[in-house]
Amino acid sequence: MNLHFPRLYTKPVTQLQSVTASVKGDTWYWLDMNSPTDVTRESLLYRCGWSSFDGHRFKSSIAATIVNGKVVWDGSKILGEAGGK
Numbered sequence: 001m002n003l004h005f006p007r008l009y010t011k012p013v014t015q016l017q018s019v020t021a022s023v024k025g026d027t028w029y030w031l032d033m034n035s036p037t038d039v040t041r042e043s044l045l046y047r048c049g050w051s052s053f054d055g056h057r058f059k060s061s062i063a064a065t066i067v068n069g070k071v072v073w074d075g076s077k078i079l080g081e082a083g084g085k
Contacts, residue, residue, distance in 0.1 A: 030064040032075075037061040045078065 037043075037060070039053040065073035072079055 026068045028064075028066040029062055030066075031060045032063040033060045035061040035063075 037058045039051060039056050039058070041049065041054055044051055061075070062073060063075045064071055070080065
């Protein structure tokens, strides 16, 4: 599989050794396994404004999220309108 997302990366995903993909239904999560993420109240995108993971450091970060073939998270910001209920 040789996927290429020019908005996200400058080379095919298969050449990025630190990136892995996880699939759940029609949603793909691209993880950067070498980029830790610190959860803080300021970094949350939840409407409620809190998380039980506040202060936790994850060993990886989400590089991109693709839902139904559309990039909805590019690793730094949400793209497009919310589609959930």
